[in-house]
Amino acid sequence: MPKWFTGAAVLCGLMFAVAPVLIANAPYESTMGLVQKIFYVHLPSAWVFLLSAIVCGVASVRFLFRGDPRQDRLAWAAAELVVLFGLVTLVTGPLWARKAWGTWWQWDVRLTSSLMGWMVAVAYLLLRKYGGPGSDKLGAGLALFGMANVPFVYISVNYWRTIHPATSVVPTLPSSFGVPLWFSAVTFLLLFVLLLRLRVRLQEQHAALDALYLSMDA
Amino acid sequence: MMLRRLVVVFVLVVAGSASRDAACVRAAEAGSWDPAYVVSVLSAQQPAPTQQEEFVPIEELPPQDQLPAAPLLVAAYSFVVLALFAYLVSVARRLGAVQHELERLESELKRSGRR
Numbered sequence: 001m002p003k004w005f006t007g008a009a010v011l012c013g014l015m016f017a018v019a020p021v022l023i024a025n026a027p028y029e030s031t032m033g034l035v036q037k038i039f040y041v042h043l044p045s046a047w048v049f050l051l052s053a054i055v056c057g058v059a060s061v062r063f064l065f066r067g068d069p070r071q072d073r074l075a076w077a078a079a080e081l082v083v084l085f086g087l088v089t090l091v092t093g094p095l096w097a098r099k100a101w102g103t104w105w106q107w108d109v110r111l112t113s114s115l116m117g118w119m120v121a122v123a124y125l126l127l128r129k130y131g132g133p134g135s136d137k138l139g140a141g142l143a144l145f146g147m148a149n150v151p152f153v154y155i156s157v158n159y160w161r162t163i164h165p166a167t168s169v170v171p172t173l174p175s176s177f178g179v180p181l182w183f184s185a186v187t188f189l190l191l192f193v194l195l196l197r198l199r200v201r202l203q204e205q206h207a208a209l210d211a212l213y214l215s216m217d218a
Numbered sequence: 219m220m221l222r223r224l225v226v227v228f229v230l231v232v233a234g235s236a237s238r239d240a241a242c243v244r245a246a247e248a249g250s251w252d253p254a255y256v257v258s259v260l261s262a263q264q265p266a267p268t269q270q271e272e273f274v275p276i277e278e279l280p281p282q283d284q285l286p287a288a289p290l291l292v293a294a295y296s297f298v299v300l301a302l303f304a305y306l307v308s309v310a311r312r313l314g315a316v317q318h319e320l321e322r323l324e325s326e327l328k329r330s331g332r333r
Contacts, residue, residue, distance in 0.1 A: 020295075035287035038294045045298070084305050088298055095294040099287050191302070198309050205316040212323045 001201060009194055015187040022180040029177075038096040040180050042089060043170070044188035046114070049085040050150045051192065052078045053117055056124070057147020060140035072136050073207065075143055077199035079124045081192060082146065086118035101163055109156040110164040117153060120146040 019040070029036035056078035063071040093111070094104040105111065120142060127139050157166045173181065 033287055035290055037291055041295065041298045084301065088301055091297050091301075092294040095290045095297075099285050099290050195305070195309070198313070202309060202313050202316065205313065205320060209316055209320055209323070212320065212327070216323070216327065 001197070005194065005197060008190060012187065012190045012194055015183070015190065019180070019184050019187050022183055026180045027176050032100050035096055035099040038092050040184045042092040042096060043181065044185040045085045045088040045092065047185060048188045048192045049082060049089050049114075049118075050153060051189075052081040052085055052196075053121065053146045053150050055196070056082055056121070056143045057150075060143035060147075064137065064140045069207065072140070073200055073203035074196075075140065076128055077196055077203055079121050079128075079139075079143065079146075080199055081195055082121035083118065083125060084195075085188075085192070086114070086121060090115060090118060106163060108162040108164060109160040110153065110162055113149060113153045113156055117146055117149045120149065 023037055023040045026037065026040070028034060056075050059071045059075035059078060062068060063075060093114075097106070098104050124139050124142050124146065127135050127142060131138060154167065156162070157164050158168075170181070
């Protein structure tokens with residue numbers, strides 16, 4: 001593993017220890033009260049979910065055009081993180097909505113497109129695991145759909161009627177809400193980088209193992 | 219007459235759309251543009267706010283209002299921690315298994331003299 005990895009992992013651990021203190025000290029939102037504090041994990045995980053889908057899509061495009069296996073490994077690793085952070089987003093969101101909206105789920109554009117993006121990533125992983133030869137190119141094509149869905153997820157709340165808060169909420173946040181949010185967002189981003197590097201390392205080891213098996217057969 | 223109509227229109231605009239429509243119909247039916255008549259129609263439609271005379275126990279609220287926030291918050295944060303930890307353990311175990319397999323193969327190749 002690279003030298004920076006250990007230091008970044010320690011820093012990430014410290015940030016995860018400090019984040020709950022900042023979140024606990026943040027004020028209660030006037031209409032939602034305590035349950036609004038889910039926001040500090042829901043939104044950063046949603047951002048990382050969308051970022052992972054972009055990384056997966058960009059790496060897939062580069063793999064399709066250049067045939068570089070490193071890009072394929074990066075795409076596969078990022079797809080797994082799409083599933084992980086997407087799951088966190090899709091579980092924490094309904095837990096917040098149950099209290100704030102009075103319902104677990106709404107089939108509005110933001111929620112439905114997020115679910116679609118997550119399902120595309122699940123389909124990608126299933127395809128890579130059970131698809132056999134050629135599944136790398138097919139998976140790369142699928143990842144493009146996942147990436148194309150990202151801007152749609154982001155802008156959906158501004159163009160369609162929905163009860164989900166609009167994107168204008170974050171830029172107008174007072175610092176008492178903003179500081180814990182951005183701290184949490186940086187923590188999640190750092191975790192994403194670390195997990196991505198760890199997962200790429202796993203792919204590299206798998207590739208080395210495959211090369212060894214091939215050399216034994218030769 | 220014109221001034222009266224202006225006063226009535228002002229009252230109706232202030233009253234809001236639903237009340238305005240109903241009051242317009244009633245005023246047109248009565249053929250009256252008397253502001254006092256329109257105001258009386260509007261005031262008859264709007265229920266007076268009821269004064270709270272007693273505290274309502276939380277059990278009598280609709281289910282969504284009774285819901286406590288703390289279990290949802292705890293569930294959300296617990297899920298985040300467990301999901302991230304489980305993924306980290308999963309990647310570490312897979313990495314360990316592949317590393318172990320690599321070492322085994324490399325030593326096997328060395329023993330057989332192919333490397």
